[in-house]
Amino acid sequence: MRLRKIQEGAFAIAFSLWSTAAAAQAWTFQGDTTPTWEQVIARYRTLDERHRGAKLFEIGKDDGGSPIHLFVISDGGVFGPDSLKARGKRVLFINNGIHPGEPDGIDASLLLAQALLESDQLMGLTVNTVVCIVPIYNVSGALVRDTTFRVDQNGPRAHGQRANARNLDLNRDLVKVDARNTQALVQVLRRWDPDIFIDTHVSNGADHQYVMELLTTHPAKLDPEVAAYMEGTLVPGLYKWMDRKKIPMCPYFETREDIPDSGLVAFFDTPRYTTGYTALFNTIGLMAESHMLKPYAHRVNATFQLLLGTLAVLDEHGQELSAARERAKTRTTQLKELPLRWTLDTTKVEQLPFKGYRAEQRPSAVTGLSRLYYDRTRPVDLEVPWMDTYTPNTVRTKPKAYLIPQAWREVSQRLALNGITFQRVERDTLLEVEVYRIGTMNTVREPFEGHYLHRAVTVQAERTTVTARAGDLLVPMGRATDRFVMQVLEPEAPDSYFAWGFFDSVLQQKEWFSDYVFEDVAAELLAKDPALKAALEARRAADPEFAQDAWAQLAFVFERSPYMERAYRRYPVCRVIGN
Numbered sequence: 146m147r148l149r150k151i152q153e154g155a156f157a158i159a160f161s162l163w164s165t166a167a168a169a170q171a172w173t174f175q176g177d178t179t180p181t182w183e184q185v186i187a188r189y190r191t192l193d194e195r196h197r198g199a200k201l202f203e204i205g206k207d208d209g210g211s212p213i214h215l216f217v218i219s220d221g222g223v224f225g226p227d228s229l230k231a232r233g234k235r236v237l238f239i240n241n242g243i244h245p246g247e248p249d250g251i252d253a254s255l256l257l258a259q260a261l262l263e264s265d266q267l268m269g270l271t272v273n274t275v276v277c278i279v280p281i282y283n284v285s286g287a288l289v290r291d292t293t294f295r296v297d298q299n300g301p302r303a304h305g306q307r308a309n310a311r312n313l314d315l316n317r318d319l320v321k322v323d324a325r326n327t328q329a330l331v332q333v334l335r336r337w338d339p340d341i342f343i344d345t346h347v348s349n350g351a352d353h354q355y356v357m358e359l360l361t362t363h364p365a366k367l368d369p370e371v372a373a374y375m376e377g378t379l380v381p382g383l384y385k386w387m388d389r390k391k392i393p394m395c396p397y398f399e400t401r402e403d404i405p406d407s408g409l410v411a412f413f414d415t416p417r418y419t420t421g422y423t424a425l426f427n428t429i430g431l432m433a434e435s436h437m438l439k440p441y442a443h444r445v446n447a448t449f450q451l452l453l454g455t456l457a458v459l460d461e462h463g464q465e466l467s468a469a470r471e472r473a474k475t476r477t478t479q480l481k482e483l484p485l486r487w488t489l490d491t492t493k494v495e496q497l498p499f500k501g502y503r504a505e506q507r508p509s510a511v512t513g514l515s516r517l518y519y520d521r522t523r524p525v526d527l528e529v530p531w532m533d534t535y536t537p538n539t540v541r542t543k544p545k546a547y548l549i550p551q552a553w554r555e556v557s558q559r560l561a562l563n564g565i566t567f568q569r570v571e572r573d574t575l576l577e578v579e580v581y582r583i584g585t586m587n588t589v590r591e592p593f594e595g596h597y598l599h600r601a602v603t604v605q606a607e608r609t610t611v612t613a614r615a616g617d618l619l620v621p622m623g624r625a626t627d628r629f630v631m632q633v634l635e636p637e638a639p640d641s642y643f644a645w646g647f648f649d650s651v652l653q654q655k656e657w658f659s660d661y662v663f664e665d666v667a668a669e670l671l672a673k674d675p676a677l678k679a680a681l682e683a684r685r686a687a688d689p690e691f692a693q694d695a696w697a698q699l700a701f702v703f704e705r706s707p708y709m710e711r712a713y714r715r716y717p718v719c720r721v722i723g724n
Contacts (some may be wrong), residue, residue, distance in 0.1 A: 157472045172260040174445040179248040179301045180255075182211070182287045185280050188255055189216045191269055198271070200224045205329020209285030209310035213329050218261055218276040220268065226337045228647060235463040237273040238339035238428075240330070240419060242281035243346075245305025246295040250345020253448035254278045260453075267453075270460045277337055282326060285310035291472050298347060300441035316344070317594045319422035320633060320640045321647075322559050334423065335564035340378070340466050341431065342423040345448055348397070348434040349699045352406050354500035356439050356447040359383065360397035360432035362424040363413050364537050365487060366628075368473030371466070375429050378462050379455070386454030392447045392478035393500060396533070397434050404504040409497060411533030413487060416632050416640040421628060425629040427473040429466075431455065474625035483631050484537030485638040497531035500524065539637050543627060544720035547634050548578060548611070549618040553717060554644050557618055559633070565626055570617045577723025579606050581716040583643075583652065596646045603638050604716065611719055619721070634718050648717060656710040658703055660696055669701040671719060676707055 180188070186201075186635055193201040198220055203212045217224050223232075230236075239257075241250040258278060261267050264356040283286045287305035294306050309324060318327045334342070348358050361380060364372035388393040398409035414421035420430025433451050434442035459466070503523035509516040548557060549567075562566060584603035613619070620630060636643035658666075681701055685692040691701075703709060 172256055172264075172449070174252055174256055174442050174449065177300045177302055179252055179264065179304055179439050179441075180588070182281050182284055182305075183257065183289065185251060188212060189214065189258070189280055192216070192258055192262055196591045197222045198268065199258070199262055203335045204279075204463075205589050206325050207256050208313070208325050209288065209309065211284040211288070212282060213326060214280050214281055215333060216258060216278040216531070216552045218258060218271055218278070219269040229275050230338070233273070234266045235459050235467055236277060236296070236337050236339040236341075237274055237459055238277045238279075238334065238337060238342045239452060240279045240282055242279075242287055243344060243419065244282050244307045245281065245283050245287035246298070246307050247345070247347035248287075248301065248304050249347055249444045250433060250452075251281055251650070252445045253345065253452060254280065256449050256517050257452050267441045269455045270453075272460075273463055274456060276456065277339065279330070282330065284307045284326075288317075295347075297349065298437045299439060306716065311410060311595075314594060314662065317417045317421060319419055320416045320559075320642070321594070321596065321645045322562060323595055324538070328562055331422075331562050332564075334428075335426075336516040338426065339423070339428050340463070340470060342419065343411055343431045343433060343452065343455060344419045345433045346435075347444065349436050349437060351400055352438055352502055352521070352522055353395070353405060353436070354502070355393040355395045356436055356443055356452060357392060357394040358397040358434040358436065359451070360412060360414070360434055362419065362420040362430035363411070363487075363533075363535055365484075365537070366421070366424040367429070368427050368469075368476055370476075371427050374462075374466050374469050379429060379458055382458040382462070383451065383454050384455065385451060388456060390450045391453075392450055394447075394451075395499065396497075396531075397432065398531075402529075405499055405501050405529055406504060406527060406532035408494075408532065409499070410489065411531075411535075413489070413535055416629075418636075419642075425632055425668075426626070427470050427477070427628075438637065452586075454552070477625050477627050480540045480543065480627065483628060484540045485631065485635050486537070486539040487535040488530060488538045488690075490534040490536050491532060493532065493534035495531045495533075496528040499527045499529045501527050508643045541621045541631065541637075543631070543634055544579065544722055545546035546622055546721040547620040547630065548576060548719040548721055549620065549634075550615055550717050551616045551618065553647070555647050556718075559642070560618075560620065560630075563626075563629060565620060565630060566624065567618045567620045570613045570615055570619060572615050574613045575610055576613050576719070576721055578611050578719035578721050579608055580611070580719050581606055583636065583714040583716055597649070599644045599646070600639070602641075602644060604636055608722070636716055643716065650693070651712060651715060651717060654710065654713045656708070658708070659697070660699055663699055663703060666708075667699055670702055670706055677702065680705070 148556050189201050192199050202215045204215045204336055205213050207213055239254055242253050286309045289306045290303050292303045314322050315326055318324050322328055396414055401408040416422045420432050423430040433448050434445050502519040502521050503525055505518050506515045507518045582605040586602040587600045589598050632638045633642050691697055
């Protein structure tokens with residue numbers, strides 16, 4: 146079980162950085178305020194001016210028009226990702242303010258940058274590791290500053306809002322890339338190809354004694370060797386580091402029912418989230434989720450220590466991760482099949498030690514009904530059921546390539562943003578392919594992040610030959626990016642481009658008929674096709690309402706006739722299986 150592996154690994158790992166940890170103790174955050182975006186960038190600009198090992202870059206624009214920055218700390222004063230990678234440097238990438246109402250990481254990263262640059266001892270952690278910090282990612286959300294956002298959160302006094310200038314939650318945008326923010330982020334992530342990515346947040350949900358909840362991308366989505374490093378080295382090391390700092394930390398969880406006593410479930414991060422996205426490139430994704438009800442200074446200091454602890458693990462064991470990721474890239478090119486969807490295995494349950502508070506039901510002063518209340522004067526040590534095993538329920542073999550007709554420009558643009566290599570078909574070419582017909586699916590009733598998201602998509606596959614037109618795109622497989630490509634181009638994947646609605650026009654039937662004209666055509670079709678006639682009669686016998694609906698019966702025949710448009714519900718992207 147994963148939990149047992151992590152616990153055993155924690156006893157096996159010994160840090161040699163006792164003096165480093167002591168130096169880190171001197172750096173603490175105090176107060177209950179967080180700086181404005183302008184103040185944050187001014188402080189990073191000052192660090193850039195004062196220190197040879199620091200550089201502030203602009204990497205793109207927010208949807209509101211403001212620049213998005215990247216602050217790079219590099220011990221040798223070299224700041225190009227290609228040059229640094231060539232020197233064997235590891236990369237720790239920290240993203241802050243994706244939800245500016247959760248600013249803990251903004252202050253923690255400022256503290257980290259200052260500590261690294263002003264302490265020779267701590268700067269030693271960057272000898273082999275480059276630290277990349279996005280000071281505030283959602284700039285437009287940070288500029289809408291108030292005291293009333295995040296009503297459940299204990300400080301700071303004023304902060305930003307969750308949504309950006311387009312009212313998008315940027316932590317749902319990593320695949321659909323609607324925001325200019327996301328366009329900037331995915332390009333810089335592909336350039337830097339970080340070994341570990343950390344997104345800083347503040348949790349919602351149940352009350353408990355922990356200051357920090359740690360979310361890791363699920364190991365089932367990573368190459369096995371990279372997953373083993375995460376579970377056997379990184380996560381135990383972080384728990385050990387936080388324990389030595391006397392900062393209680395637990396796994397990020399969702400409750401099965403209202404309270405933790407009922408059992409906890411690990412969150413599964415699909416590619417719409419930052420950590421789910423980075424996992425597709427075998428980057429270990431972490432999310433720092435400090436607890437919303439703890440004092441702001443405690444939360445910032447917990448986030449700072451988690452960031453510093455990650456850097457310490459990388460300093461001591463970074464070469465192991467770099468080597469594992471290189472081998473993972475090769476293995477990814479050689480895989481014959483990849484999973485698209487996973488299901489929680491409810492038969493795999495462990496008992497997780499959990500420090501909570503006594504949960505009670507009391508009368509509500511608002512409704513007069515029963516309400517949930519956590520009694521913080523009564524801390525409790527619990528053993529709660531913990532489920533974090535997810536198993537693949539949809540697996541697909543890799544094709545030789547994907548053929549994307551040039552009409553679907555939004556798709557090719559997003560592939561290019563993510564560094565996916567593709568080729569233009571030079572002349573009309575006949576290809577043996579597998580095509581999908583979209584079957585059943587569930588579509589949300591209200592827009593979700595600007596799209597009518599499709600869920601539980603099913604397909605029917607058939608082999609055929611198609612003509613690839615000059616100018617169409619071929620996306621060859623057998624690359625280190627295969628996980629990403631299959632997650633976005635296979636329609637059954639939960640965050641595929643189809644799921645997000647980029648192919649919705651194929652779901653609308655364009656060709657119809659005039660019933661009085663088609664009556665005679667339908668009669669001829671039934672006379673020539675006994676199987677079609679039998680199918681119609683069977684449907685009439687089974688469905689009395691259908692038997693009384695003349696138009697529905699004509700439509701039944703039309704949909705099964707040569708006159709029915711071939712493009713209806715035909716997924717345009719083809720899986721190339723032959724030359």
